[in-house]
Each structure stands twice: as C-alpha cells, then as structure tokens.
Amino acid sequence: MTIKETDFGVRISDFGGINLGLTLDCGQAFRWRRLADGAFAGVVKGKAARIAEGGGDLIFLGCGKEEFSELWHPYFGFDTDYGRILSILSRNPFLAGCIEKYGVIRILRQEPFETLCSFIISACNNIPRIKGIIERMSKKYGEEIGGGLFAFPSAETLAGLSEDELLAVGTGFRAGYIIDAAKKAASGELDFGLIKSLPVEEAKKSLMTVRGVGEKVADCVLLFGLGFMNAYPVDRHIKRITAEVYPGGLPECVKNYEGIAQQYLFVEKAGFYKNRIS
DNA sequence: GTCCAGGCATGCA
DNA sequence: TGCATGCATGGA
Numbered sequence: 001m002t003i004k005e006t007d008f009g010v011r012i013s014d015f016g017g018i019n020l021g022l023t024l025d026c027g028q029a030f031r032w033r034r035l036a037d038g039a040f041a042g043v044v045k046g047k048a049a050r051i052a053e054g055g056g057d058l059i060f061l062g063c064g065k066e067e068f069s070e071l072w073h074p075y076f077g078f079d080t081d082y083g084r085i086l087s088i089l090s091r092n093p094f095l096a097g098c099i100e101k102y103g104v105i106r107i108l109r110q111e112p113f114e115t116l117c118s119f120i121i122s123a124c125n126n127i128p129r130i131k132g133i134i135e136r137m138s139k140k141y142g143e144e145i146g147g148g149l150f151a152f153p154s155a156e157t158l159a160g161l162s163e164d165e166l167l168a169v170g171t172g173f174r175a176g177y178i179i180d181a182a183k184k185a186a187s188g189e190l191d192f193g194l195i196k197s198l199p200v201e202e203a204k205k206s207l208m209t210v211r212g213v214g215e216k217v218a219d220c221v222l223l224f225g226l227g228f229m230n231a232y233p234v235d236r237h238i239k240r241i242t243a244e245v246y247p248g249g250l251p252e253c254v255k256n257y258e259g260i261a262q263q264y265l266f267v268e269k270a271g272f273y274k275n276r277i278s
Numbered sequence: 279g280t281c282c283a284g285g286c287a288t289g290c291a
Numbered sequence: 292t293g294c295a296t297g298c299a300t301g302g303a
Contacts, residue, residue, distance in 0.1 A: 028284095122283095124282090124285055126301090130283095175299090217286085235285080
C-alpha cells in the first residue's frame with residue numbers, strides 16, 4: 001500500500017482494491033451516505049469523514065497520515081489480504097461469480113458498542129429504517145462534532161435513558177434491549193477488549209448475555225465489530241440462500257472466512273443491492 | 279386495511 | 292428441544 005499526503009487529504013493506492021459503494025452500504029454499516037459529488041460521508045468513532053475515489057485510489061478528504069493509520073487503516077482492514085482470501089473463496093463457482101460481479105467487499109471493523117446497538121435495532125426491521133433510528137439516536141443523544149453531525153451516543157449516556165426516551169426516536173420494542181446493552185457496556189460487565197480475545201464461541205456467548213441479542217445479532221457484532229471473519233450471521237435471507245445454493249452445507253473453501261462469504265451471498269441474493277442508495 | 283422488515287423472548291407442548 | 296406468538300414502527 002502506498003500512502004501519500006496531499007492538499008486534500010490522504011491518498012492511498014495499491015491497497016488491494018475495494019467496491020467502496022457496496023462496502024459502505026451493504027447492510028453492515030448504517031451511517032454512510034453518498035454525496036452529490038459521488039464521495040461518501042459518514043461518522044466513525046466520533047469523527048466526520050469524507051472518502052472519494054479516483055483512478056482506483058481512495059482519498060480520505062481532510063485527513064492526515066496519523067488519523068489514517070489510527071482510524072481508517074483498521075476500520076477498512078487494510079492489513080487483511082483480501083486478494084488471497086477471495087482467491088480461496090473463488091474455488092467455489094457460485095462465490096467466484098459473486099466476487100467477479102461485485103469486486104472487493106470489505107468487512108469493516110466498526111466500533112463494537114455502536115455495532116451492538118445497530119444490530120439490536122436491526123431485529124425485525126428494514127435497512128432504511130435502521131439508518132433513520134440510528135441517526136435520530138445520534139442527533140438526540142450523541143455529541144455534536146460540527147457540521148451538523150453527531151457521534152453515536154456513548155454507552156454511559158444510553159445507560160441513563162428511560163425506555164420512553166428511546167421510544168421517542170423510534171426504536172420500538174428494542175428500547176429496553178438497547179438500555180440493557182448500554183448498562184452492561186458502561187459497567188464493564190461487557191468488555192469488548194476481552195471478548196475480542198476469546199475463542200469465537202465464547203465471545204458469542206458473552207454477547208448473548210445482553211437482552212435482545214440472539215445468535216444472529218451476536219454473529220453480526222462478532223463479524224462487523226470485533227474482527228471475527230469466521231462468524232456467519234444467519235438471517236431470514238441467508239437462511240433461504242444457504243438452503244437454495246448450498247443444500248449440503250457451506251463449501252469447504254469457506255472455512256475461516258464464513259463472514260466474508262456471507263456478505264457476498266447477502267448482497268447477491270437478499271436483493272438489497274438493488275435498493276441501496278445510488 | 280394488510281403485509282413485511284438482516285430477531286428475540288416467552289410460554290407451552 | 293421445537294414451535295407459535297407478541298413485540299413498536301413506518302413504508303409499500
């Protein structure tokens with residue numbers, strides 16, 4: 001990977017490629033939007049970001065080298081060799097077709113508490129509405145970071161809210177679940193640093209001590225927030241797809257990278273990519 | 279009005 | 292252990 005500081009921000013090349021639009025808008029992250037000029041804007045760990053594409057390079061606008069290496073390098077998993085992983089997954093013809101079609105969809109390494117809340121909210125919900133709820137939560141209970149943007153609320157803040165205060169932003173029946181997650185995270189009963197170091201099954205069990213967190217939500221947090229590429233979230237779409245495409249079970253080549261395979265299957269078959277924001 | 283949405287907790291067999 | 296049901300909410 002080459003990193004260059006320019007007048008506009010950090011420009012990176014030779015990083016292994018990315019389908020930026022799909023990576024940021026394939027149902028794993030909920031705070032990115034596409035601007036009129038084609039760049040993407042989002043809020044990550046309390047930092048406002050704009051990312052543009054040019055000639056296969058990515059430009060992190062208004063960002064310095066230090067911020068890039070501390071925040072964006074891990075967020076996009078630039079230390080992960082997607083070329084190698086995708087060539088392994090391509091041993092399966094169906095996945096090879098998806099990878100050919102969509103390019104490199106990266107699994108983001110998001111802030112764990114925000115990821116946990118986001119996927120608690122995702123239960124029995126649709127993606128546009130999940131985004132709306134998270135935006136309203138941030139606007140009402142998150143810290144303002146300038147430009148009319150707001151950080152995702154802290155666990156401490158959410159832990160102090162009443163269910164009615166969360167109902168007011170449209171969380172519905174998940175309000176109590178979010179408060180339980182916030183209390184456990186704020187008290188340290190849920191220690192993401194520790195969970196990250198556990199074997200996947202134990203990590204999953206500890207996430208499932210939170211009300212409103214079952215197998216699927218736990219797997220999403222493991223995959224999209226804690227770096228477990230072997231977590232395989234099975235939602236109603238993936239259940240159908242897996243039965244349809246792999247009635248005999250997942251192919252051997254998927255082992256250890258179930259989560260990445262899952263995201264290609266989701267994009268290909270859940271139909272979401274057809275509806276995503278242009 | 280009805281149906282559906284990246285589920286989960288609960289009660290009952 | 293396995294299955295049905297209710298859960299808030301808004302858009303189609």
